[in-house]
Amino acid sequence: MSGTRTSRLGRIDDGVxxxxxxxxxxxRAATNSYLVDTDDGLILIDAGLPRxxxxxxxxxxAHRCAPDDLVSVVLTHGHFDHVGTAERLQRDHHVPIHVHEADRPLVRHPYRYDREASRALYPLRHPGGIPALARMARSGALAVRGTEALGDVVAGVPLLGGLVPIATPGHTSGHMAFHLPDRDVLFTGDALVTFDPYTGRAMxxxxxxxxxxDSAAAxxxxPVLATTRAATLLPGHGDAWTDGVENAVVLARATGAH
Incomplete structure (x- = not known):
């Protein structure tokens, strides 16, 4: 626990x-994780890429802390680009990893996931995503180690730090978003992003x-995310969105699947 909530820090590092x-x-490589200073200690939401x-x-x-000071890692889902440092944090620093039960197998094997289109052919149809995918590869996306996670994240049951899980299946079967009501913030993981590394589109x-x-489910x-009425949306990929989650949802639904 850092003891004092940090505010107005601005830019800490090139990637922070x-x-x-x-x-x-x-x-790192258009992939986000979030360090959250709470009354229960420092919590990491998603674990990014290895590099x-x-x-x-x-x-x-910035909090005068080290990895051993983390109280938990909470995963929105188990894809490789969201668990990249989880195994290291668990193995070397004994930080517990939490995820929805349905995504526990994916955290163990983060490349074995269901999808609606071929990963190999997608860049040929959407060349705008090639630069982002290349940056991800250079940041360790092809060498992520799976790990064990506690499958104890349940929709509506608050976690440490006051995070409220919201079931958002579709991207994966166990995908969860996390609402932090006291700060009017919603962590959406890959349920709603502002940049898609597979297409290079920023919206x-x-x-x-x-x-x-399952894009239809996603x-x-x-609309479940919109019910939070959060002012700030913090996605798994892309910049923070500060124009209200309702507006982001309208735009995402209009865009549809691609």
Missing amino acids: REVADGVLMIT SWSYLIAALS PQIVARAATA LAVL
Whole structure:
């Protein structure tokens, strides 16, 4: 626990900046994780790519803390680009990893996921995504180790730090978003992003069919996010959205699946 909530820190490092009160966005290759300073201690939402480790250390250092000080890692889902540092945090620093039960097998094997379109052919149809996918590969996307996670994240049951899980299946079967009501912030993971690395498109949207299990379900669940009325949306990919989650949902539903 850092003891004092950090605010107005601005940019900490090339890949770390404050995006809400006590919330640091850690970004590597257009993939985000979030260090959240809470009354229960420091919590990491998603674990990014392996080479985001140095940025995580920089974020922790801003609180005069180290990996051993993390109280938990909470995963929105188990895809490889969201669990990249989880195995290291668990193995070397004994940080517990939490996820919805349905995504526990995916955390163990983060490349074995259901999708509606071929990953291999997708860049040929959407060449705008090639630069982002290449950056992800250079950041360790092809060498992520799976790990064991506790399948104890349940929709509506608050977690440490006051995070409220919201069931958002579609991208994966166990995908969860996390609402932090006291700061008017919603962590959407890949249920709703502002940049899609598979297409290179920057706008509120669901993730491409090459990485989504059920696009129809992913679109259908978006109104649930809107019910939070959160002012700030913090996605798994892309910039923070500060124009209200309702507006982001309208745009994403209009865009549809791709």
